[in-house]
Structures are given as structure tokens and as C-alpha cells.
Amino acid sequence: MKLSMTPQTVHLIDQYDDGENSRHYTFQLAQPTDEIIQPGQFFTLTLPNFGEAAFTYLTPPNNQDQFQALIRRAGSLTSELFNTQTGTLLGYRGPFGSGLWPIEMIKDKRVLFIAGGIGLPPLATAIATLLEQDSNIGLIYGSRNPAGQVLKLEREEWHKQMPIIETFDHASSSQLTGTPLDHLDTISQKLGGEPEAVLTCGPEVMMSAVGGYFAGKKLAEESIWLALERRMHCGIGLCGHCYFGSSYVCTDGPVYSWAEFIKQQNRC
Numbered sequence: 001m002k003l004s005m006t007p008q009t010v011h012l013i014d015q016y017d018d019g020e021n022s023r024h025y026t027f028q029l030a031q032p033t034d035e036i037i038q039p040g041q042f043f044t045l046t047l048p049n050f051g052e053a054a055f056t057y058l059t060p061p062n063n064q065d066q067f068q069a070l071i072r073r074a075g076s077l078t079s080e081l082f083n084t085q086t087g088t089l090l091g092y093r094g095p096f097g098s099g100l101w102p103i104e105m106i107k108d109k110r111v112l113f114i115a116g117g118i119g120l121p122p123l124a125t126a127i128a129t130l131l132e133q134d135s136n137i138g139l140i141y142g143s144r145n146p147a148g149q150v151l152k153l154e155r156e157e158w159h160k161q162m163p164i165i166e167t168f169d170h171a172s173s174s175q176l177t178g179t180p181l182d183h184l185d186t187i188s189q190k191l192g193g194e195p196e197a198v199l200t201c202g203p204e205v206m207m208s209a210v211g212g213y214f215a216g217k218k219l220a221e222e223s224i225w226l227a228l229e230r231r232m233h234c235g236i237g238l239c240g241h242c243y244f245g246s247s248y249v250c251t252d253g254p255v256y257s258w259a260e261f262i263k264q265q266n267r268c
């Protein structure tokens with residue numbers, strides 16, 4: 001894996017709104033790459049005068065070196081990105097991260113994905129990889145309200161291929177309400193049994209509740225996985241911005257097993 005501080009160039013080649021304050025982006029690398037992106041890895045975008053921020057690959061670079069991301073407007077850099085015209089050149093570094101979704105370990109298990117809000121995009125490459133392998137998987141997607149949902153087109157495709165429960169904190173009477181944990185019995189029925197592996201991404205409070213619940217149900221700690229977000233600067237383990245316990249999220253994460261998450265949390 002190339003770990004470099006020097007950005008390469010990417011073209012912003014397509015963008016469309018996808019959820020409240022969120023946009024679906026397609027980029028094309030100016031330099032062809034033969035690097036294989038693993039589910040869980042991330043990249044950074046540099047916007048001149050605004051700095052650099054980390055984002056997850058929604059799809060890895062294809063044979064035309066195009067890849068996608070789902071980006072939510074958070075502050076100055078992402079607001080500038082939302083004002084950026086299609087065709088603009090931007091800086092790119094990646095791929096980063098060696099803590100990855102454990103595809104080989106779980107592909108023959110009953111796998112439950114639990115996403116909260118903008119936590120769905122970091123699960124997308126793992127979902128796509130397991131669907132390609134005909135694994136038995138399901139998804140519970142929790143959002144504050146319907147406007148907070150992202151990946152509309154991807155979810156429409158996934159609905160044809162796996163059970164998905166979409167639940168809201170605030171919803172109309174025709175929609176499901178409650179947290180993802182309120183719908184475990186229903187998804188287990190659809191999966192044909194209780195999950196044997198759980199992959200989760202969303203607000204840390206949600207991931208802690210999910211991990212604690214399944215650890216309490218005696219699911220092996222190595223069968224529960226989550227992805228963390230931390231403020232990042234170098235992305236290559238040099239600056240210390242992304243410390244989590246004695247680990248760096250940029251190089252040791254962003255995906256952690258529940259056992260490792262608890263160990264590092266106790267060191268914070």
C-alpha cells in the first residue's frame with residue numbers, strides 16, 4: 001500500500017443529491033491505478049484553500065479508474081465541495097486503513113449489517129462483496145427521519161437481494177419506528193436464525209449499544225465489528241490526530257473488532 005503525503009489528481013465527474021445535505025459523488029483518477037481497494041478502506045480529498053478530509057469508498061475504482069463516495073455537508077470543506085462544479089480537479093490520497101471488514105472470516109455465516117444515518121456508506125463495499133458471494137446477509141438501517149436516509153438507488157437494488165428493515169426515530173404512522181435494536185427479532189426471522197456476525201457503522205452511541213447487546217448474547221467478540229470516525233490529518237500514522245487508545249484509526253482502523261474496540265476504549 002502506498003502511504004504518501006503528496007496528493008494525486010482526481011476529476012469530479014458526476015454528482016447528485018442523495019438525502020438531506022448529502023450528495024453522491026463520482027471521481028476519476030487522473031493516473032490509472034492497479035491498487036485493489038479492500039472493504040473498509042478510505043481516501044482523502046484535498047480542496048485548495050480548504051484542506052483535506054477523509055471519506056469512505058462507496059465503490060472501489062473500476063476499470064476506468066472511477067470510484068464513488070457519499071458525502072454529507074458538515075463544515076467548510078464539505079460545503080465548498082457542494083459548491084464545486086462537475087469537471088473540477090481535486091487532490092486525492094489513498095487508499096488508507098488496514099483494519100478492514102473481515103469478509104473471508106464471515107462470508108459463510110449469517111451476517112447482519114446495522115447502519116445508522118451516514119454510517120451506511122462505510123458498509124456498502126462489504127455489503128456488495130458479500131452479495132456477490134451469495135452470502136446470507138441482512139440490513140437494519142436506522143435514521144432520524146426519512147430525509148436522513150442516504151443511498152436511495154443502492155437500497156432499491158439491495159432490497160431485491162436481501163432483507164432490509166428501515167426504521168426511523170421520527171416517522172409517519174405507516175413507517176417503522178424505533179432504534180435498530182428494536183427490530184432484531186424480525187430480521188432474524190428473515191435471515192433464518194440469529195446473526196452469527198454483526199457489522200455496524202453509525203453514531204458511536206448506537207455502535208456501543210449494538211456491540212454491548214450482541215456481546216451480552218454471547219456472540220463471540222471477534223464476530224462483532226464496527227467502523228470508527230476520527231478527525232484525521234496525515235492519514236499515515238505520523239501526526240497523532242486520530243489516536244484511539246494506543247491505536248491510530250488511520251492505520252490500525254477504521255474497522256475494529258468489538259474486542260479490540262473495548263480494549264482501546266479502556267486505554268483512552
Ligand SMILES: Cc1cc2nc3c(=O)[nH]c(=O)nc-3n(C[C@H](O)[C@H](O)[C@H](O)COP(=O)(O)OP(=O)(O)OC[C@H]3O[C@@H](n4cnc5c(N)ncnc54)[C@H](O)[C@@H]3O)c2cc1C
Nearest residue numbers: 042053054055056070071072074075076077078229230231
Ligand atoms: C475513516 C473516515 C471515513 C469517513 N467517511 C465519510 C464518508 O464516507 N462520508 C462523509 O460524509 N463523511 C465521512 N467522514 C467524515 C468526514 O471526514 C468529515 O465530515 C469531514 O472531515 C468534515 O469536514 P468539514 O471541513 O466539512 O467539516 P468541519 O468544519 O471540519 O466539521 C464540521 C463538524 O463535524 C464534526 N466532524 C468533522 N469530522 C468529523 C469526524 N471525522 N468525526 C466526528 N465529527 C466530525 C466537527 O467536529 C464539526 O462539529 C469520514 C471520516 C473518517 C475519519
Ligand code: FES
Nearest residue numbers: 233235239240250
Ligand atoms: S491521521 Fe495522522 S496519525 Fe492518524
